Amino acid sequence: MSHTAWKVLPFVALVTLASACGDDAKPVNAAEYGELLFRDARFSESQFNDFSCATCHATTPTPLNGRMDSGYTLYNVASRPHWWGGYETNLLDAVNFCYVSFMRGVQKLPEDSPQSRALYEYLVSISPDAQAPALPYTVVKDIQEVPRGSLERGQVVYQAACQECHGALHTGEGRLTEMASILPEVTHDYDELFPGIPHSLVVIEKVRHGQFFHIGGNMPAYSLESLSDADMGALLTYLGL
Ligand code: HEC
Ligand code: HEC
Structure with a gap:
């Protein structure tokens, strides 16, 4: 299924979540719910996972505090024409690579669950530019010694x-x-x-x-x-x- 197919599925219900303090329930819209999932390691049900999406991805145009992540910032991610250096041409597949391999999600996120749709809405909400270039991704194939630095x-x-x-x-x-x-x-x-x-x-x-x-x-x-x-x-x- 294409990136477009994931996109057109409407996010139906407003999701109601307990607020951080736990007293009153606070309704949130899809993108807000998506951001909560993005920052929560429990988004993966695996007991062996401690990572959230935010562990490896900044969401600001330039990562803050000089952080150097393995993954790119996801600012404008939904506008990129492809991902993982062209290896992934479907945004949900690009996400699922991380979800399954790094967060030990046992099953891929489906296209039509409320969680997937909310995550999609969040990624769109941090992609204000209609067009953003794909980003390069160079895997070092042959491992070799490198000169030492300071x-x-x-x-x-x-x-x-x-x-x-x-x-x-x-x-x-x-x-x-x-x-x-x-x-x-x-x-x-x-x-x-x-x-x-x-x-x-x-x-x-x-x-x-x-x-x-x-x-x-x-x-x-x-x-x-x-x-x-x-x-x-x-x-x-x-x-x-
Ligand atoms: C343990 C680290 C890690 C976690 C956790 C992680 N990712 Fe990634 N992600 C990466 C790396 C490394 C790449 C490859 C470099 C890149 O393309 O950003 C990547 C690539 C991506 C890409 C493709 C970006 C591009 O333009 O090529 C998307 C989209 C993405 N991740 C979304 C997510 C989402 C959403 C989550 C949470 C469900 C997540 N990732 C969790 C490390 C991680
Ligand atoms: C997103 C979290 C994360 C980041 C960032 C990360 N690591 Fe790791 N690293 C792990 C985890 C979890 C393990 C154990 C599981 C595994 O082997 O993959 C590990 C294992 C390792 C090991 C192997 C240990 C062994 O079993 O012998 C080395 C070496 C290592 N990391 C070095 C680094 C270095 C150097 C950096 C920075 C460039 C780094 N790691 C960044 C999470 C991380």
Whole structure:
């Protein structure tokens, strides 16, 4: 089904939700309900998910506070002609890739549920420009060593890209989920797990592909656009690798 098919389905009922304080029920319109879903990890029913859409996507024209996400800002997303570097030509499919792979949604969001329609209305509400260009998405295929950068830059990159999920270096303090490993201590097992491969290369593989050599994990992958090789090199210096 096309992007248009998802769009034309009307959002019928006003959804009534309990307000944040829990006392009185507060009616919200479709886009508002969609934003609540967007910011709520419980949007995925999986008990193994701690991510919301907002964990990986800003919604402002430029991400605030220098945050460096794996995913693009979704400002104007509904106006883009295609997604995931042209790999997805249907907006709901582009969303479902994230929903299933990263949020462990067991089933794809259907086109016609109130939740899907509300999410769509929200994405449209943050897409004010009728035309927006598709954004490039370059996957680093072959994992190679990168020149190391400065410690100072590495710290900035860690805080902007990794810390929200992984917490503080060495302790994991403040991490989003217990499932996110403590960095760089987790690499201590790599000689056993990945014999003969330099630890830095295993970390580059993980960050670039979100998985180890195509197996396992729900960490998102970082394209070249979301993390340059120069910033990867600085990050490795900060991780002591
Ligand atoms: C764990 C991180 C993560 C989560 C959670 C996540 N995404 Fe994504 N998303 C990505 C990455 C990485 C990409 C690929 C880069 C890109 O295109 O933005 C992406 C791509 C997309 C795209 C395509 C953007 C484009 O122009 O190419 C859409 C749309 C999208 N996500 C919507 C969502 C929605 C809606 C949710 C919640 C249901 C969600 N994502 C949850 C990481 C995530
Ligand atoms: C959206 C949350 C999120 C972000 C952002 C994130 N990670 Fe992860 N990361 C995870 C989770 C969850 C795991 C454990 C599950 C898995 O392996 O995918 C993980 C696992 C890892 C591992 C593998 C640990 C092992 O099992 O050996 C490494 C290495 C890693 N992350 C490095 C990074 C680096 C470096 C960054 C920043 C560029 C980063 N991560 C950003 C969530 C995240």
